[in-house]
Amino acid sequence: MKEQKGVGRMWHLYKMGGITPALASMMGAQNAQQMAFIRSMSKEQRKDSIMDRPLSEMEVVVFDLETTGFYPTNGDEILSFGAVLLKGGQLMEDQSFYSLVNPRRKVPKHITELTGITNEMVQDAPDLMQVLHDFMEFIGKRLLIAHASGHDKHFLNAALWRTSKVNLTHRVLDTMMVAKWLDPGRTNYNLDDLLDQAGIAITQRHHALEDSVMTAKLWLNYLRRMLDRNVVTLGDLYAYLSKH
Structure with missing residues (x-):
């Protein structure tokens, strides 16, 4: 239950714009950076028509x-x-x-x-x-x-x-x-x-x-x-x- 609350808090902070400190504290700085990169790749991909x-x-x-x-x-x-x-x-x-x-x-x-x-x-x-x-x-x-x-x-x-x-x-x-x-x-x-x-x-x-x-x-x-x-x-x- 404690772990579920922690994940919920992380996504709340993500939605509120606090993704970097939230993830850095809960996942580690390297994983947070990797996740942010993957998410930005997904977002950018939608803009490009090929x-x-x-x-x-x-x-x-x-x-x-x-x-x-x-x-x-x-x-x-x-x-x-x-x-x-x-x-x-x-x-x-x-x-x-x-x-x-x-x-x-x-x-x-x-x-x-x-x-x-x-x-x-x-x-x-x-x-x-x-x-x-x-x-x-x-x-x-x-x-x-x-x-x-x-x-x-x-x-x-x-x-x-x-x-x-x-x-x-x-x-x-x-x-x-x-x-x-x-x-x-x-x-x-x-x-x-x-x-x-x-x-x-x-x-x-x-x-x-x-x-x-x-x-x-x-x-x-x-x-x-x-x-x-x-x-x-x-x-x-x-x-x-x-x-x-």
């Missing part, structure tokens, strides 16, 4: 998360963040982001087998707030791209709300949805099969950065095909996707 920007010139970030399971509301946690920058049709592999996260819980055996991430690897990793802050700093106000993005958006939203009481305001474009428009009638749209179809080498699956790089290469393949169809802006693409 629908008229040419796809061939846009800077976008392709990202992926590895997690302990499928349900952040049931105790599952993010284990790693991976992301890579694209500038128009160019993959900037030297401008990438990767970090493990200490999930504050045991990594299930089947997740270790799938991802290669062990309890020993994450025990000294930074906490969620730190990595989330660094990830948001890396992506800036850019469009986000992910494959089968529902899972990643679900966890990212849960992390943003838990740490900073904000929702994700970035647009997230799903390469699976683009694939369904470009290649209708396929029996499945999993990443492995789409990479194989596009002739993209599969390196290390279920590694957040490697999956991001492979998905980025898939996006570049789709970008060329979209431009050939005279789909020029992000708004053009969303108009086509809305019909499929």
Whole structure:
């Protein structure tokens, strides 16, 4: 009960404009600064319209998360963040982001087998707030791209709300949805099969950065095909996707 009153007092002070001293005293100065940054990023993102920007010139970030399971509301946690920058049709592999996260819980055996991430690897990793802050700093106000993005958006939203009481305001474009428009009638749209179809080498699956790089290469393949169809802006693409 005492803890709940403390949290309530913190949010009262936030609404009254006393966010910095309130958080600094209850969360620590570093966490307070990280939270303030994340909140300001969310607010600024809402001001920026990107629908008229040419796809061939846009800077976008392709990202992926590895997690302990499928349900952040049931105790599952993010284990790693991976992301890579694209500038128009160019993959900037030297401008990438990767970090493990200490999930504050045991990594299930089947997740270790799938991802290669062990309890020993994450025990000294930074906490969620730190990595989330660094990830948001890396992506800036850019469009986000992910494959089968529902899972990643679900966890990212849960992390943003838990740490900073904000929702994700970035647009997230799903390469699976683009694939369904470009290649209708396929029996499945999993990443492995789409990479194989596009002739993209599969390196290390279920590694957040490697999956991001492979998905980025898939996006570049789709970008060329979209431009050939005279789909020029992000708004053009969303108009086509809305019909499929």
